[in-house]
Amino acid sequence: MNVALRDPRIDRPAQTHLGFIDCDVHPFFRTPADFDPFLSQRWREHRQSIGNRSRQGLARTSLYPRMSPGNGMRGDSWPKAGGPPGSDLGLMREQLLDLFDVRYGLLAPLVGGAAAERNVEFGAAMAVAVNEWQCAAFCDPEPRLKASVQITLEHEASALAEIERRAGDARFAQVNIPPRGLEPLGRHRYRRILAACAANGFPISLHLGGTSGHASTGGGWPSFYHEEHPSYVQSMQTLVTSLVCEGVLDEIPDLKVVMVEGGFAWLPALAWRLDKHWKRLKAEVPGLKRAPSEIIREHFWVTTQPMEEPERPEDMLRTIEWIGPERVMFSTDYPHWDQDDPRYAFKVPLPDDWARLVYRENAQALYRLD
Amino acid sequence: MAKHVVATVAEIPPGGRKIVTVRGREIGVFNVDGAFHALINRCPHQGAALCTGAIVSRLEAPVPGEYRLTRPGTMIRCPWHCWEFDIATGQSWCEPDDVKARTYNVSVEPGEALARGPFTAETVPVSVEQDYVVVEV
Numbered sequence: 001m002n003v004a005l006r007d008p009r010i011d012r013p014a015q016t017h018l019g020f021i022d023c024d025v026h027p028f029f030r031t032p033a034d035f036d037p038f039l040s041q042r043w044r045e046h047r048q049s050i051g052n053r054s055r056q057g058l059a060r061t062s063l064y065p066r067m068s069p070g071n072g073m074r075g076d077s078w079p080k081a082g083g084p085p086g087s088d089l090g091l092m093r094e095q096l097l098d099l100f101d102v103r104y105g106l107l108a109p110l111v112g113g114a115a116a117e118r119n120v121e122f123g124a125a126m127a128v129a130v131n132e133w134q135c136a137a138f139c140d141p142e143p144r145l146k147a148s149v150q151i152t153l154e155h156e157a158s159a160l161a162e163i164e165r166r167a168g169d170a171r172f173a174q175v176n177i178p179p180r181g182l183e184p185l186g187r188h189r190y191r192r193i194l195a196a197c198a199a200n201g202f203p204i205s206l207h208l209g210g211t212s213g214h215a216s217t218g219g220g221w222p223s224f225y226h227e228e229h230p231s232y233v234q235s236m237q238t239l240v241t242s243l244v245c246e247g248v249l250d251e252i253p254d255l256k257v258v259m260v261e262g263g264f265a266w267l268p269a270l271a272w273r274l275d276k277h278w279k280r281l282k283a284e285v286p287g288l289k290r291a292p293s294e295i296i297r298e299h300f301w302v303t304t305q306p307m308e309e310p311e312r313p314e315d316m317l318r319t320i321e322w323i324g325p326e327r328v329m330f331s332t333d334y335p336h337w338d339q340d341d342p343r344y345a346f347k348v349p350l351p352d353d354w355a356r357l358v359y360r361e362n363a364q365a366l367y368r369l370d
Numbered sequence: 371m372a373k374h375v376v377a378t379v380a381e382i383p384p385g386g387r388k389i390v391t392v393r394g395r396e397i398g399v400f401n402v403d404g405a406f407h408a409l410i411n412r413c414p415h416q417g418a419a420l421c422t423g424a425i426v427s428r429l430e431a432p433v434p435g436e437y438r439l440t441r442p443g444t445m446i447r448c449p450w451h452c453w454e455f456d457i458a459t460g461q462s463w464c465e466p467d468d469v470k471a472r473t474y475n476v477s478v479e480p481g482e483a484l485a486r487g488p489f490t491a492e493t494v495p496v497s498v499e500q501d502y503v504v505v506e507v
Contacts, residue, residue, distance in 0.1 A: 036427060074449060074450055075424070075450065076418070076419060076434040338451060339450065340416075344417060
């Protein structure tokens with residue numbers, strides 16, 4: 001049963017958010033032709049005449065219709081001059097970067113289709129193009145924005161080359177890896193890519209969503225977007241479990257994993273469950289030498305949006321304590337429909353030292369920002 | 371409470387709206403089937419410009435699979451998180467007991483009456499030939 005116990009303090013805007021680091025900002029293209037300057041003639045013609053073929057039946061739309069009109073975009077984020085939300089840097093400054101004096105915004109470019117492209121060579125070309133486009137359209141004109149390296153997980157050689165190419169380039173903060181893949185991320189076939197991320201100083205960012213081609217829940221296809229939404233959490237849980245149980249995090253001790261937009265209140269419960277069974281099932285996974293909860297606390301970060309809203313708002317503090325306040329990073333998800341406003345997202349005030357960590361210092365340390 | 375002339379009746383046809391600023395507050399004035407209503411242009415959830423959202427109907431399902439589109443054009447859907455509010459009462463659809471958008475009294479007055487006062491015509495010049503939408507703030 002849901003009992004409304006709204007905290008009367010929610011309308012008291014805190015100022016601790018000012019100068020925050022936003023760990024989830026979505027840039028968008030004006031038209032798909034925006035990528036053409038960064039594609040070779042061969043792939044430009046391919047894009048124009050054949051286009052993306054992703055691992056899902058519906059090639060030109062989302063699996064589920066999102067809040068409309070606008071396919072999941074905040075209603076007031078459509079640029080007056082035309083083009084989709086996220087494509088106008090001026091409006092992004094007005095509604096986000098300047099409004100809140102954002103110190104840095106981490107870009108999550110869910111565009112170009114590289115991650116789920118079935119033609120992996122085209123996917124690799126699109127990943128490079130999206131990386132060049134992020135710099136040209138956003139990070140070069142606006143140094144507060146940091147790019148995320150796009151790769152095609154199913155084309156190892158190109159992924160490794162792209163990670164190495166962007167290493168040491170301060171415009172790139174992390175490597176984007178889709179949380180819904182062909183196989184769980186801990187499998188050996190992905191190990192060299194993960195090792196390359198760590199070796200080159202990139203955390204990996206797993207932003208919810210994507211299309212693996214598998215049903216989006218462990219039990220088949222859901223009917224509604226409302227039903228699909230919690231299935232993103234399942235894919236995050238699969239990733240955590242896979243990376244832990246396959247021993248990836250002991251093999252690659254410098255690997256840092258950021259789970260973006262997947263919620264976080266579930267993480268302590270998953271860690272408890274893994275710990276309990278680790279004591280009993282050790283014989284099956286002898287490579288797992290430490291308690292899963294210890295590995296999780298060391299290697300995983302979470303971003304806040306869409307903020308968890310427990311019935312008793314103060315339970316949020318306990319939840320963050322379980323995860324560790326040094327592992328939680330604020331994000332808005334601008335300009336998506338379910339974005340959070342930093343003034344109102346937390347329904348309970350954070351202690352000052354936690355607020356500093358969550359709004360700024362955790363991301364500063366993880367991404368080595370000033 | 372002072373009465374403020376914010377529009378001519380003809381300016382806001384049925385299904386239409388006008389966003390006005392009265393004493394520093396942005397207010398959305400709506401015409402729902404000939405009846406005028408006014409709501410503060412600020413969502414009680416996270417502060418978005420509520421009155422700029424989509425005007426929608428109420429959709430009800432007495433049992434799963436059976437849908438009824440009731441009260442067409444009577445709800446406003448916030449442009450951010452899609453919370454829906456009754457335009458006439460400001461009542462929230464998802465948390466009716468707990469969340470409410472601020473409403474204002476609206477009336478329609480003939481220009482002749484307005485010429486006599488006491489009304490504040492901050493935004494709209496008044497002539498005796500027309501009817502006007504008046505909001506109390």
